[in-house]
Amino acid sequence: MSLLNQYRETELALAELQDRLKKLSSDDRLKAEIEFQNKLRALMAEYGKSLPNVIAILDPQSVKNAVAEPAKRRERQVKVYKNPNNGEVVETKGGNNKVLKAWKAEHGAAVVDGWLQA
Known part of the structure; x- marks a missing residue:
């Protein structure tokens, strides 16, 4: 494939990606999620909590499963x-x-x- 063909294909792919980005940036659901994320990060910073702390507060069962004891290897036989x-x-x-x-x-x-x- 020639360099010119690669350039044109890349140009087309870039145009498609820019179009998708424009559509996503105008989506109200994305704007709401970004706003939620920003407010959540600000709240976490205000109280000095990290994401694992928040997860532990909201879902203690997931922390218990994540901290499960590692599986022990069977001892080799002589x-x-x-x-x-x-x-x-x-x-x-x-x-x-x-x-x-x-x-x-x-x-x-x-x-x-x-x-x-x-």
């Missing part, structure tokens, strides 16, 4: 691996154990996973 070749035992809660990684590199992950004790 896994015990026993090397049948030399009888060495490794206890770990994750797969980031140095000895376990060495075993997997040497014997393969599928083989070492078979060494997991019940």
